[in-house]
Amino acid sequence: MPRVKVYVTLKPTLLDAQGRVVQNALTALGYDNVQQVRMGKYIEIDLGDNGRPIGEEVAEMCDRLLANPVIEDYRYEVTE
Amino acid sequence: MKFGVVRFPGSNCDQDAYYALLDQLGQPVEYVWHQSTDLRKFDCIVLPGGFSYGDYLRTGAIARFSPVMDAVIEHARKGRFVIGICNGFQVLCEAHLLPGALVRNVGLKFVCKHVHIRVENENTPWTSMARRGQVLRIPIAHGEGRYVADEGTLAELEAANRVVFRYCEPNGTVTQESNPNGSMGNIAGIANERFNVLGMMPHPERAAEKLLGSADGRVLFKSVVRALHTV
Numbered sequence: 001m002p003r004v005k006v007y008v009t010l011k012p013t014l015l016d017a018q019g020r021v022v023q024n025a026l027t028a029l030g031y032d033n034v035q036q037v038r039m040g041k042y043i044e045i046d047l048g049d050n051g052r053p054i055g056e057e058v059a060e061m062c063d064r065l066l067a068n069p070v071i072e073d074y075r076y077e078v079t080e
Numbered sequence: 081m082k083f084g085v086v087r088f089p090g091s092n093c094d095q096d097a098y099y100a101l102l103d104q105l106g107q108p109v110e111y112v113w114h115q116s117t118d119l120r121k122f123d124c125i126v127l128p129g130g131f132s133y134g135d136y137l138r139t140g141a142i143a144r145f146s147p148v149m150d151a152v153i154e155h156a157r158k159g160r161f162v163i164g165i166c167n168g169f170q171v172l173c174e175a176h177l178l179p180g181a182l183v184r185n186v187g188l189k190f191v192c193k194h195v196h197i198r199v200e201n202e203n204t205p206w207t208s209m210a211r212r213g214q215v216l217r218i219p220i221a222h223g224e225g226r227y228v229a230d231e232g233t234l235a236e237l238e239a240a241n242r243v244v245f246r247y248c249e250p251n252g253t254v255t256q257e258s259n260p261n262g263s264m265g266n267i268a269g270i271a272n273e274r275f276n277v278l279g280m281m282p283h284p285e286r287a288a289e290k291l292l293g294s295a296d297g298r299v300l301f302k303s304v305v306r307a308l309h310t311v
Contacts, residue, residue, distance in 0.1 A: 010183075014228060015262070017184045041137075065145070068138055068174065070181040071228060 002047050004058050006076040008067045009040035040072075054078055083109040084122035086152070086168075088143045093129035093165065093285065100288035101126075105301050114146040123308050124161035125152055127168025129221070129283060139182060139224050140170035149175055161205060161304055162277045166222055169269075169279035178272055178279045179237070180229030186262030190223040194293065195260055197245040197268045197282055198252050204244055204275045205307035206300050215252045216245075216296040218282040220260060225281040227263040227270075237270055245269035245280055 010016045016038045023037035043066060047054060058076050067074040085097045094111065101109040112119065119125060132143035143149070149171070156162045156177050164172035172178045185191060199207050199214045210216070229237070237243050245268040248254045259266045261281070269280030284297025 014183065015186065017186050017188050017226075017262075021188055065141065066137070068141070068181055070173075070179075070230075071183055 002054055003079050004045040004047055004054065004076055005079065006043040006045065006058065006062060006066055006074060007040060008043065008062075008072050008074045009038060011071055011073055012038075014071055082122050083107055083124050083126060084112040084119060085109060085126045085128055086112045086114060086148055087128075088114045088130065088132035088146060088171075090132045090134055091128050091130035091167070093167075093283065096283070097126050097128045097165070097285040100285040100297070101301060104288040105298065105305065107301070107305060112148060114143070114148045116148050117151050119148075119151045119155045122155070122160075124163065124304055125155055127152070127162070127164040127171050128285075129166030129168060132167055132171065135224075138174070140167060140172075140174040143167075143171045144174035153177060156272070156277050159274060159276050161307070163206065163300075163304070164277075164279040165283055165285065166220075166225070166281055169281055170224065172277065172279045177277050178270055179233045180227055180270070182224050182281070183226050183228055184224050185222070185226050185260070188223075190221070191225070191260045192219070192221040193260070194219045194287075195268075195282060196248050196250050196252075196258065198248040198254065200243050200246055201241040201271075203241070204271055204278070204303075206271070206275075206278045206303050207244060208306060209303040210299045213252055214299075215248060215250065216282075216284075216287075216299070217250075217294045218284055218287045218297050219294075220282050221286075222261070222281055225261040225263065227265075227267040227281075229264065234264060237267075238265070240273065242271045242273070242275075243267055243269075244271050244278060245282070
């Protein structure tokens with residue numbers, strides 16, 4: 001069964017408050033080469049076959065629910 | 081003339097809204113379960129604060145697909161009144177009844193305190209009994225209340241006076257220090273194009289009687305009641 005891995009990230013133009021705090025924490029731990037940290041969501045979907053092209057259906061899922069296009073971008077990969 | 085307060089799983093300001101409307105403002109009000117699909121008997125729908133569906137995925141993202149939301153969208157499309165408070169505002173944005181989105185506060189903290197907001201537009205059904213520039217003291221309680229929108233949307237909101245409330249100092253000055261969550265333009269509340277839909281992060285229902293520290297929220301409900309009587 002195909003497994004779809006969806007990555008949802010905050011748009012680059014938006015301040016990622018969580019990412020900023022994690023970045024500060026890494027810097028405080030001595031990793032002073034950390035330039036930027038941005039956080040997102042990772043979603044795994046096991047998808048049964050319904051005859052629809054996987055890409056089309058996953059894009060629809062992302063547009064409708066998994067990501068909010070006002071603030072987020074998404075990308076996905078399909079593995080078997 | 082009837083208010084309906086929607087209850088999603090995880091709503092927790094539904095009783096506050098119900099109490100404020102019934103006991104403090106003497107208005108007829110009923111709860112509306114999120115599975116309801118018929119809102120015809122209601123004049124004004126309240127989407128209350130809380131953590132609908134545990135804020136899973138994004139705040140308001142799951143509630144937006146509750147059966148009741150199709151009816152809320154239809155209610156709004158007819159020009160009838162809808163107010164979303166806190167989580168309700170997040171749901172309205174997810175449902176595209178209002179533009180933009182609400183994301184994690186800049187300081188990452190859940191901020192729970194009284195703030196001051198300035199009435200930016202008194203020509204709305206929600207603020208007709210307030211003055212332009214009037215400062216209201218109303219509590220906020222949210223972790224994800226930073227209003228964001230793209231430049232075009234912000235310009236549109238400003239040009240049409242759809243920014244109804246802005247965070248400000250007690251004297252009404254809009255400053256960065258008075259912005260509790262990093263919202264663009266200090267935006268605390270916006271309306272749709274027709275002004276029949278309002279979303280705001282502060283909780284007017286928690287400021288409906290002096291005993292609770294402020295009665296400044298009453299002006300919103302009194303305004304919409306007047307609007308209902310003159311429709």
